[in-house]
Amino acid sequence: MxxxxxxxxxxxxxxxxxxAAASEAAPEQAxxxxxxxxxxxxxxxNWTMVMEGEWMLKFxxxxxxxxxxxxxxxxxxxxxxxxxxxxxxxxxxxxEPGLSGRFFVTTLPAFFHAKDGIFRRYRGPGIYEDLQNYxxxxxxxxxEPLTGWKSPASLTMSGMAGLFSxxxxxxxxxxxxxxxxxxxxxxxxxxxxxxxxxxxxLMGLILVVISECFYMPLPRHLSEHSxxxxxxxxxxxxxxxxxxxxxxxxxxEEENKDSLVDDEExxxxxGDEDEAEDEEEEDSPAAGxxxxxxxxxxxxSLREAREEVEPDETEEDAPEQPQRASDTEVAEGTLxxxxxxxxxxxx
Numbered sequence: 294m295x296x297x298x299x300x301x302x303x304x305x306x307x308x309x310x311x312x313a314a315a316s317e318a319a320p321e322q323a324x325x326x327x328x329x330x331x332x333x334x335x336x337x338x339n340w341t342m343v344m345e346g347e348w349m350l351k352f353x354x355x356x357x358x359x360x361x362x363x364x365x366x367x368x369x370x371x372x373x374x375x376x377x378x379x380x381x382x383x384x385x386x387x388x389e390p391g392l393s394g395r396f397f398v399t400t401l402p403a404f405f406h407a408k409d410g411i412f413r414r415y416r417g418p419g420i421y422e423d424l425q426n427y428x429x430x431x432x433x434x435x436x437e438p439l440t441g442w443k444s445p446a447s448l449t450m451s452g453m454a455g456l457f458s459x460x461x462x463x464x465x466x467x468x469x470x471x472x473x474x475x476x477x478x479x480x481x482x483x484x485x486x487x488x489x490x491x492x493x494x495l496m497g498l499i500l501v502v503i504s505e506c507f508y509m510p511l512p513r514h515l516s517e518h519s520x521x522x523x524x525x526x527x528x529x530x531x532x533x534x535x536x537x538x539x540x541x542x543x544x545x546e547e548e549n550k551d552s553l554v555d556d557e558e559x560x561x562x563x564g565d566e567d568e569a570e571d572e573e574e575e576d577s578p579a580a581g582x583x584x585x586x587x588x589x590x591x592x593x594s595l596r597e598a599r600e601e602v603e604p605d606e607t608e609e610d611a612p613e614q615p616q617r618a619s620d621t622e623v624a625e626g627t628l629x630x631x632x633x634x635x636x637x638x639x640x
Contacts, residue, residue, distance in 0.1 A: 394457025
Protein backbone atom coordinates (compact mmCIF):
# COMPACT_ATOMS: atom_id res chain seq x y z
CA MET A 294 0.00 0.00 0.00
CA UNK A 295 2.76 2.41 0.93
CA UNK A 296 4.91 1.39 -2.05
CA UNK A 297 1.96 1.74 -4.39
CA UNK A 298 1.22 5.24 -3.08
CA UNK A 299 4.82 6.49 -3.50
CA UNK A 300 5.02 5.56 -7.21
CA UNK A 301 2.63 8.21 -8.56
CA UNK A 302 4.12 10.80 -6.27
CA UNK A 303 7.61 10.17 -7.58
CA UNK A 304 6.33 10.29 -11.14
CA UNK A 305 4.71 13.69 -10.58
CA UNK A 306 7.87 15.07 -8.97
CA UNK A 307 9.95 13.81 -11.89
CA UNK A 308 7.62 15.44 -14.45
CA UNK A 309 7.74 18.76 -12.59
CA UNK A 310 11.53 18.65 -12.49
CA UNK A 311 11.72 17.93 -16.27
CA UNK A 312 9.35 20.82 -17.03
CA ALA A 313 11.38 23.23 -14.89
CA ALA A 314 14.59 22.13 -16.56
CA ALA A 315 13.04 22.59 -20.01
CA SER A 316 11.78 26.07 -19.12
CA GLU A 317 15.24 27.05 -17.92
CA ALA A 318 16.90 25.60 -21.00
CA ALA A 319 14.54 27.30 -23.50
CA PRO A 320 15.87 30.87 -22.95
CA GLU A 321 19.41 29.56 -23.12
CA GLN A 322 18.69 27.84 -26.45
CA ALA A 323 17.02 30.99 -27.81
CA UNK A 324 19.97 33.10 -26.72
CA UNK A 325 22.33 30.59 -28.32
CA UNK A 326 20.40 30.83 -31.58
CA UNK A 327 20.52 34.59 -31.47
CA UNK A 328 24.26 34.46 -30.84
CA UNK A 329 24.74 32.10 -33.76
CA UNK A 330 22.55 34.24 -36.06
CA UNK A 331 24.46 36.74 -38.18
CA UNK A 332 21.33 38.80 -38.92
CA UNK A 333 21.56 42.07 -37.04
CA UNK A 334 18.28 43.26 -35.45
CA UNK A 335 17.76 46.96 -36.29
CA UNK A 336 16.03 49.40 -33.96
CA UNK A 337 15.28 53.12 -33.90
CA UNK A 338 18.54 53.69 -32.01
CA ASN A 339 20.97 51.87 -34.34
CA TRP A 340 19.31 52.10 -37.76
CA THR A 341 21.78 54.81 -38.86
CA MET A 342 24.36 52.03 -39.27
CA VAL A 343 22.86 51.33 -42.69
CA MET A 344 23.94 54.80 -43.87
CA GLU A 345 27.50 53.46 -44.28
CA GLY A 346 28.57 50.52 -46.43
CA GLU A 347 26.28 48.04 -48.19
CA TRP A 348 23.28 46.53 -46.44
CA MET A 349 20.24 44.35 -47.03
CA LEU A 350 17.27 44.85 -44.70
CA LYS A 351 14.22 42.69 -44.14
CA PHE A 352 11.01 43.98 -42.54
CA UNK A 353 8.91 41.22 -40.99
CA UNK A 354 6.29 40.43 -38.36
CA UNK A 355 6.29 37.33 -36.12
CA UNK A 356 2.72 36.45 -37.13
CA UNK A 357 3.41 36.72 -40.89
CA UNK A 358 3.53 33.28 -42.63
CA UNK A 359 5.41 34.60 -45.68
CA UNK A 360 8.02 36.14 -43.41
CA UNK A 361 8.48 32.83 -41.61
CA UNK A 362 9.05 31.02 -44.92
CA UNK A 363 11.98 33.27 -45.80
CA UNK A 364 13.68 33.11 -42.38
CA UNK A 365 15.99 30.21 -43.28
CA UNK A 366 16.93 31.77 -46.65
CA UNK A 367 17.69 35.06 -44.92
CA UNK A 368 19.93 33.30 -42.35
CA UNK A 369 21.83 31.55 -45.13
CA UNK A 370 22.25 34.84 -46.96
CA UNK A 371 23.58 36.45 -43.75
CA UNK A 372 26.15 33.64 -43.24
CA UNK A 373 27.57 34.33 -46.69
CA UNK A 374 27.47 38.09 -46.15
CA UNK A 375 31.19 38.25 -45.41
CA UNK A 376 31.99 36.68 -48.80
CA UNK A 377 29.64 39.13 -50.52
CA UNK A 378 31.01 42.06 -48.46
CA UNK A 379 27.54 42.97 -47.30
CA UNK A 380 25.77 43.31 -43.95
CA UNK A 381 22.35 41.77 -43.33
CA UNK A 382 19.75 43.10 -40.91
CA UNK A 383 16.10 42.66 -39.98
CA UNK A 384 13.39 44.88 -38.50
CA UNK A 385 10.40 43.68 -36.45
CA UNK A 386 7.57 46.05 -37.43
CA UNK A 387 5.68 45.16 -34.23
CA UNK A 388 8.53 46.25 -31.98
CA GLU A 389 9.76 49.06 -34.25
CA PRO A 390 6.76 50.74 -35.90
CA GLY A 391 8.77 53.95 -36.32
CA LEU A 392 11.22 52.25 -38.70
CA SER A 393 8.38 50.75 -40.71
CA GLY A 394 6.98 54.28 -41.11
CA ARG A 395 10.41 55.70 -42.00
CA PHE A 396 10.72 53.18 -44.85
CA PHE A 397 6.95 53.39 -45.54
CA VAL A 398 6.45 49.64 -45.39
CA THR A 399 2.95 48.61 -46.53
CA THR A 400 3.50 44.91 -47.35
CA LEU A 401 5.32 42.07 -45.58
CA PRO A 402 7.94 40.85 -46.01
CA ALA A 403 9.69 43.91 -47.44
CA PHE A 404 13.33 44.04 -48.53
CA PHE A 405 15.57 47.08 -48.98
CA HIS A 406 19.08 47.52 -50.35
CA ALA A 407 21.29 50.33 -49.02
CA LYS A 408 24.58 51.49 -50.51
CA ASP A 409 26.33 54.44 -48.83
CA GLY A 410 23.06 55.98 -47.69
CA ILE A 411 21.17 55.44 -50.99
CA PHE A 412 18.17 53.13 -50.56
CA ARG A 413 16.43 50.93 -53.14
CA ARG A 414 13.47 48.60 -52.85
CA TYR A 415 14.17 44.94 -53.65
CA ARG A 416 11.03 43.37 -55.12
CA GLY A 417 12.37 39.89 -55.93
CA PRO A 418 11.77 36.66 -53.99
CA GLY A 419 13.50 36.16 -50.65
CA ILE A 420 15.48 33.18 -51.91
CA TYR A 421 19.19 32.94 -51.22
CA GLU A 422 20.20 32.45 -54.88
CA ASP A 423 18.23 35.46 -56.09
CA LEU A 424 19.60 37.60 -53.27
CA GLN A 425 23.14 36.50 -54.03
CA ASN A 426 22.79 37.25 -57.77
CA TYR A 427 21.25 40.63 -56.92
CA UNK A 428 24.46 41.58 -55.10
CA UNK A 429 27.06 39.86 -57.31
CA UNK A 430 25.62 41.05 -60.62
CA UNK A 431 24.84 44.48 -59.16
CA UNK A 432 21.26 44.39 -60.34
CA UNK A 433 20.48 47.08 -57.81
CA UNK A 434 22.07 49.62 -60.18
CA UNK A 435 19.08 49.28 -62.55
CA UNK A 436 16.57 50.02 -59.76
CA GLU A 437 15.43 53.60 -59.20
CA PRO A 438 16.65 54.85 -55.79
CA LEU A 439 14.47 56.40 -53.12
CA THR A 440 15.48 60.06 -53.34
CA GLY A 441 14.03 63.33 -52.18
CA TRP A 442 11.18 63.13 -49.70
CA LYS A 443 10.94 59.34 -50.21
CA SER A 444 14.39 58.78 -48.74
CA PRO A 445 14.26 57.27 -45.20
CA ALA A 446 16.76 59.91 -44.06
CA SER A 447 14.59 62.85 -45.23
CA LEU A 448 12.66 65.15 -42.90
CA THR A 449 9.34 63.95 -44.32
CA MET A 450 10.04 60.32 -43.50
CA SER A 451 11.24 61.35 -40.03
CA GLY A 452 7.81 62.85 -39.40
CA MET A 453 6.20 59.69 -40.77
CA ALA A 454 8.32 57.63 -38.36
CA GLY A 455 7.02 59.72 -35.44
CA LEU A 456 3.41 59.14 -36.48
CA PHE A 457 3.95 55.39 -36.83
CA SER A 458 5.68 55.19 -33.44
CA UNK A 459 2.76 56.99 -31.78
CA UNK A 460 0.28 54.63 -33.45
CA UNK A 461 2.35 51.67 -32.27
CA UNK A 462 2.32 52.89 -28.67
CA UNK A 463 -1.45 53.38 -28.84
CA UNK A 464 -1.85 49.83 -30.17
CA UNK A 465 0.29 48.40 -27.35
CA UNK A 466 -1.75 50.37 -24.82
CA UNK A 467 -4.98 49.04 -26.34
CA UNK A 468 -3.67 45.45 -26.05
CA UNK A 469 -2.70 46.12 -22.44
CA UNK A 470 -6.23 47.28 -21.65
CA UNK A 471 -8.04 44.47 -23.48
CA UNK A 472 -5.70 41.51 -22.94
CA UNK A 473 -3.84 42.14 -19.70
CA UNK A 474 -6.52 44.00 -17.75
CA UNK A 475 -9.51 42.34 -19.46
CA UNK A 476 -11.31 45.61 -20.21
CA UNK A 477 -13.91 45.47 -23.04
CA UNK A 478 -12.81 46.88 -26.37
CA UNK A 479 -15.51 49.58 -26.46
CA UNK A 480 -14.27 50.92 -23.12
CA UNK A 481 -10.80 51.20 -24.60
CA UNK A 482 -12.19 53.10 -27.62
CA UNK A 483 -14.10 55.50 -25.35
CA UNK A 484 -10.94 56.11 -23.36
CA UNK A 485 -8.96 57.00 -26.50
CA UNK A 486 -11.72 59.32 -27.75
CA UNK A 487 -11.83 61.20 -24.46
CA UNK A 488 -8.04 61.35 -24.33
CA UNK A 489 -7.96 62.82 -27.84
CA UNK A 490 -10.50 65.53 -26.94
CA UNK A 491 -8.70 66.45 -23.72
CA UNK A 492 -5.35 66.55 -25.48
CA UNK A 493 -6.79 68.85 -28.17
CA UNK A 494 -8.23 71.21 -25.55
CA LEU A 495 -4.92 71.34 -23.68
CA MET A 496 -3.01 72.09 -26.89
CA GLY A 497 -5.45 74.89 -27.75
CA LEU A 498 -5.06 76.37 -24.26
CA ILE A 499 -1.28 76.26 -24.56
CA LEU A 500 -1.40 78.02 -27.94
CA VAL A 501 -3.66 80.75 -26.49
CA VAL A 502 -1.30 81.32 -23.57
CA ILE A 503 1.71 81.52 -25.89
CA SER A 504 -0.06 84.03 -28.15
CA GLU A 505 -1.02 86.15 -25.13
CA CYS A 506 2.59 86.17 -23.95
CA PHE A 507 4.00 87.32 -27.29
CA TYR A 508 1.13 89.63 -28.28
CA MET A 509 0.85 92.73 -26.10
CA PRO A 510 -2.68 94.21 -26.04
CA LEU A 511 -3.05 97.94 -26.85
CA PRO A 512 -4.18 100.50 -24.25
CA ARG A 513 -7.88 101.24 -24.07
CA HIS A 514 -7.77 104.73 -25.54
CA LEU A 515 -5.57 103.55 -28.39
CA SER A 516 -7.94 100.69 -29.10
CA GLU A 517 -10.92 103.09 -29.12
CA HIS A 518 -9.03 105.45 -31.41
CA SER A 519 -8.17 102.60 -33.75
CA UNK A 520 -11.82 101.50 -33.78
CA UNK A 521 -12.94 105.05 -34.60
CA UNK A 522 -10.36 105.35 -37.37
CA UNK A 523 -11.46 102.03 -38.77
CA UNK A 524 -15.10 103.18 -38.65
CA UNK A 525 -14.25 106.45 -40.43
CA UNK A 526 -12.32 104.55 -43.06
CA UNK A 527 -15.29 102.27 -43.61
CA UNK A 528 -17.69 105.23 -43.96
CA UNK A 529 -15.26 107.02 -46.27
CA UNK A 530 -14.99 103.96 -48.48
CA UNK A 531 -18.77 103.60 -48.48
CA UNK A 532 -19.13 107.27 -49.49
CA UNK A 533 -16.60 106.82 -52.27
CA UNK A 534 -18.47 103.82 -53.57
CA UNK A 535 -21.77 105.70 -53.44
CA UNK A 536 -20.25 108.69 -55.29
CA UNK A 537 -18.83 106.41 -57.91
CA UNK A 538 -22.23 104.77 -58.40
CA UNK A 539 -23.91 108.19 -58.69
CA UNK A 540 -21.34 109.32 -61.24
CA UNK A 541 -21.97 106.18 -63.22
CA UNK A 542 -25.73 106.79 -63.12
CA UNK A 543 -25.28 110.43 -64.23
CA UNK A 544 -23.00 109.47 -67.06
CA UNK A 545 -25.50 106.83 -68.17
CA GLU A 546 -28.32 109.39 -68.12
CA GLU A 547 -26.26 111.89 -70.12
CA GLU A 548 -25.40 109.23 -72.66
CA ASN A 549 -29.06 108.32 -72.97
CA LYS A 550 -30.05 111.98 -73.46
CA ASP A 551 -27.33 112.47 -76.06
CA SER A 552 -28.45 109.39 -77.90
CA LEU A 553 -32.10 110.62 -77.89
CA VAL A 554 -31.06 114.06 -79.20
CA ASP A 555 -28.99 112.47 -81.92
CA ASP A 556 -31.93 110.27 -82.92
CA GLU A 557 -34.25 113.30 -83.10
CA GLU A 558 -31.73 115.26 -85.20
CA UNK A 559 -31.37 112.32 -87.54
CA UNK A 560 -35.15 112.11 -87.87
CA UNK A 561 -35.36 115.86 -88.63
CA UNK A 562 -32.59 115.58 -91.22
CA UNK A 563 -34.40 112.69 -92.87
CA GLY A 564 -37.65 114.73 -92.91
CA ASP A 565 -35.88 117.75 -94.50
CA GLU A 566 -34.37 115.49 -97.14
CA ASP A 567 -37.79 114.01 -97.92
CA GLU A 568 -39.35 117.51 -98.25
CA ALA A 569 -36.51 118.65 -100.56
CA GLU A 570 -37.02 115.58 -102.70
CA ASP A 571 -40.79 116.27 -102.91
CA GLU A 572 -40.20 119.93 -103.94
CA GLU A 573 -37.74 118.85 -106.62
CA GLU A 574 -40.29 116.37 -107.94
CA GLU A 575 -42.95 119.16 -108.06
CA ASP A 576 -40.62 121.63 -109.85
CA SER A 577 -39.40 119.16 -112.46
CA PRO A 578 -42.74 119.07 -114.44
CA ALA A 579 -42.87 122.90 -114.56
CA ALA A 580 -39.36 123.07 -115.91
CA GLY A 581 -40.25 120.51 -118.57
CA UNK A 582 -43.23 122.64 -119.67
CA UNK A 583 -41.03 125.78 -119.89
CA UNK A 584 -38.49 123.92 -121.96
CA UNK A 585 -41.21 122.68 -124.32
CA UNK A 586 -42.50 126.24 -124.65
CA UNK A 587 -39.07 127.66 -125.29
CA UNK A 588 -38.27 125.08 -127.93
CA UNK A 589 -40.88 126.32 -130.52
CA UNK A 590 -39.84 129.93 -129.90
CA UNK A 591 -36.21 129.03 -130.44
CA UNK A 592 -37.09 127.11 -133.55
CA UNK A 593 -39.04 130.12 -134.92
CA SER A 594 -36.21 132.53 -134.18
CA LEU A 595 -33.78 130.13 -135.81
CA ARG A 596 -35.98 130.06 -138.94
CA GLU A 597 -36.14 133.85 -139.04
CA ALA A 598 -32.39 134.08 -138.75
CA ARG A 599 -31.96 131.63 -141.60
CA GLU A 600 -34.42 133.56 -143.79
CA GLU A 601 -32.53 136.79 -143.11
CA VAL A 602 -29.30 135.12 -143.97
CA GLU A 603 -30.51 133.49 -147.21
CA PRO A 604 -31.27 136.80 -149.12
CA ASP A 605 -27.89 138.06 -148.08
CA GLU A 606 -26.27 134.93 -149.49
CA THR A 607 -27.97 135.38 -152.86
CA GLU A 608 -26.97 139.05 -153.10
CA GLU A 609 -23.35 138.52 -152.03
CA ASP A 610 -20.77 136.75 -154.09
CA ALA A 611 -18.78 133.58 -153.28
CA PRO A 612 -15.90 135.39 -151.49
CA GLU A 613 -18.42 136.50 -148.79
CA GLN A 614 -19.21 132.86 -147.60
CA PRO A 615 -16.94 132.97 -144.49
CA GLN A 616 -18.87 136.04 -143.32
CA ARG A 617 -22.17 134.13 -143.69
CA ALA A 618 -20.83 131.26 -141.62
CA SER A 619 -19.91 133.68 -138.87
CA ASP A 620 -23.41 135.18 -139.00
CA THR A 621 -24.97 131.72 -138.51
CA GLU A 622 -22.67 131.04 -135.58
CA VAL A 623 -23.73 134.30 -133.94
CA ALA A 624 -27.38 133.39 -134.43
CA GLU A 625 -26.87 129.95 -132.89
CA GLY A 626 -25.06 131.55 -129.92
CA THR A 627 -28.01 133.85 -129.23
CA LEU A 628 -30.35 130.86 -129.36
CA UNK A 629 -28.26 129.01 -126.82
CA UNK A 630 -28.31 132.00 -124.51
CA UNK A 631 -32.09 132.08 -124.71
CA UNK A 632 -32.33 128.40 -123.87
CA UNK A 633 -30.05 128.81 -120.90
CA UNK A 634 -32.08 131.68 -119.41
CA UNK A 635 -35.17 129.56 -118.41
CA UNK A 636 -33.01 126.92 -116.78
CA UNK A 637 -31.16 129.55 -114.69
CA UNK A 638 -34.47 131.03 -113.50
CA UNK A 639 -35.56 127.63 -112.19
CA UNK A 640 -36.59 126.83 -108.58
